[in-house]
Amino acid sequence: MTDALDLKAKLGLDVFKTGGAPHIRIREGQERAPRLRRMPSLCPAGLYSEGDGGAITLTVDGCLECGTCRLVCGPEVLEWDYPEGGAGVQYRYG
Ligand code: SF4
Structure with missing residues (x-):
C-alpha cells in the first residue's frame, strides 16, 4: 500500500521531536563557504536554502540525521x- 508513496509523502510519515538548541549550526562567517553552498541540492530533507546574497541558512527541524552535511562541509564549516x-527523527517507513 505505502509503496506508491513518493519521497515527500514517505518523509511525512516520520515524526520529528525538537530538542533544546539546534543540533547542527553553521559556524559564524561560514555562511558562504563553497562546501556549504552545495547543501541546498544535497540535503535529502531540503533543510538548507540560499538567500539573495548567497548566504546559506539551515532549519534543523525535519533533519534525517543522515550526516551528509557533516561529511560534505566538515567541522570547519558546521x-x-x-x-x-x-529528540530528533523517528522513522516510520523504510
Ligand atoms: S544531517 Fe542530512 S538531513 Fe540533516 S541537515 Fe544534514 S544533510 Fe540534511
Whole structure:
C-alpha cells in the first residue's frame, strides 16, 4: 500500500521531536563557504536554502540525521551533533 508513496509523502510519515538548541549550526562567517553552498541540492530533507546574497541558512527541524552535511562541509564549516536524547527523527517507513 505505502509503496506508491513518493519521497515527500514517505518523509511525512516520520515524526520529528525538537530538542533544546539546534543540533547542527553553521559556524559564524561560514555562511558562504563553497562546501556549504552545495547543501541546498544535497540535503535529502531540503533543510538548507540560499538567500539573495548567497548566504546559506539551515532549519534543523525535519533533519534525517543522515550526516551528509557533516561529511560534505566538515567541522570547519558546521558544528554537528546528534540531537539530545529523546529528540530528533523517528522513522516510520523504510
Ligand atoms: S544531517 Fe542530512 S538531513 Fe540533516 S541537515 Fe544534514 S544533510 Fe540534511
